[in-house]
Amino acid sequence: MTTEALPIKIRGKKIQIDENGLVCLNDIWEAAGFSKNQKPSDWTRLSSTRKLIEAVLTKATGKSRSWSKSDFKSVLCVKNGVGTFADPRIALAYSEYLNPKLALEVREVFLRYKSADPTLADEVLERATDLENEWAATRALARVKRNEYTKTLDEHGVEGFGYANCTNAVYGQLFDATAKKLKEQKSLPKNGNLRNAMTKDELVYIMMAETLAKGRIEEEKPSGNGQCTKATKRSASFVREAIEADKKDRQRPLV
Secondary structure, eight states: OOSSOOOEEETTEEEOBOTTSOEEHHHHHHHTTOOTTOSHHHHTTSHHHHHHHHHHHHHHHSOSSOOOHHHHHTTEEEETTTEEEEOHHHHHHHHHHHOHHHHHHHHHHHHHHHTTOHHHHHHHHHTSOHHHHHHHHHHHHHHHHHHHHHHHHHHTTOOTTHHHHHHHHHHHHHHSSOHHHHHHHTTOOTTSOGGGGSOHHHHHHHHHHHHHHHHHHHHHOOOHHHHHHHHHHHHHHHHHHHHHHHHHHHTSOOO
């Protein structure tokens, strides 16, 4: 399984959606059948497209003019070696430009994606490999356990940066790094989804640490950012000890 989250599919083509919810226009172009002279770079230069982009910018930012670079990147950006990514509304307009029938397929898939239709994910996974299915299942369970853990933190007075501190307590014990450092190690952007870039084993370790921390906090009843971070760190340390002990034991010569 690649460490990226599973993308959606249109006409058998994987359509990438980045961490900001922008859709890869190059993938839509390939799904349409590589229409000559209709590449994203050709289309975005059209005056009608520029007007559309401005309309989406106005809707997204609340500004009618004076958009910043970050404003533009929030609805349209070019990633070297990957392609052009755009707001779903722009992506739909592009698919209509390429092929009206394709546009209907894109609209249906995006509506299901936006509504978090679980059957859409299941359809993708049916065509995925066993390793991809295993990773997706682990990621889904880890997400459930993460939500349970953060709910417990909330019930015990954690607020603001306390959630990040508790998370970094887990990462620090398991991987000797903060979330920021792990993103750098995995070549992720600042706002990238770190757990979507985790391996299956890494997700399991985190899930175990957060599950143990949840139980400890519920039993010991610490209160506030500092105490809950300390409790989380202690539970995560036992997971690290188990990992290291098992690794050391496997390195022992067989008798």
